[in-house]
Amino acid sequence: MKRKKMKSGRSDKSDTCQYIRNKQIHIRASEDEFLEIERRAIQERKTIAKYLRDKALGNNKSKIYKNNEDMFLTISTLNQIKKIGTNINQIAHKVNAHSSKEQYLEELKGILHELKELALRGNR
Numbered sequence: 001m002k003r004k005k006m007k008s009g010r011s012d013k014s015d016t017c018q019y020i021r022n023k024q025i026h027i028r029a030s031e032d033e034f035l036e037i038e039r040r041a042i043q044e045r046k047t048i049a050k051y052l053r054d055k056a057l058g059n060n061k062s063k064i065y066k067n068n069e070d071m072f073l074t075i076s077t078l079n080q081i082k083k084i085g086t087n088i089n090q091i092a093h094k095v096n097a098h099s100s101k102e103q104y105l106e107e108l109k110g111i112l113h114e115l116k117e118l119a120l121r122g123n124r
Contacts, residue, residue: 037051037052077118077121080114080118084111084114084115084118088108088111091107091108
């Protein structure tokens with residue numbers, strides 16, 4: 001009988017299975033095979049269980065970075081976008097609290113310009 005989860009099993013929401021996993025699969029592997037499976041799972045930034053489930057079920061949709069520089073640029077860009085979002089929320093709060101909106105509109109234009117630059121950088 002399938003039992004639905006009350007909430008996701010992982011805090012980062014990467015666990016998309018809506019049912020409780022209560023079945024186990026035991027396999028045997030040589031030391032070399034295990035180390036290779038572990039290496040590949042780490043390379044894809046997954047647990048061994050998640051890596052093996054994805055391989056067995058054909059769910060190989062995760063992004064594999066060509067090198068650490070690609071990963072760093074992606075994370076850096078996402079952090080910059082998060083900071084810009086925080087700035088937009090602060091400006092929206094100020095605009096709603098005050099009647100002088102001209103200053104905040106200029107700030108918003110600057111932020112939009114930054115977002116366009118980030119988007120252009122990401123498309124290269």
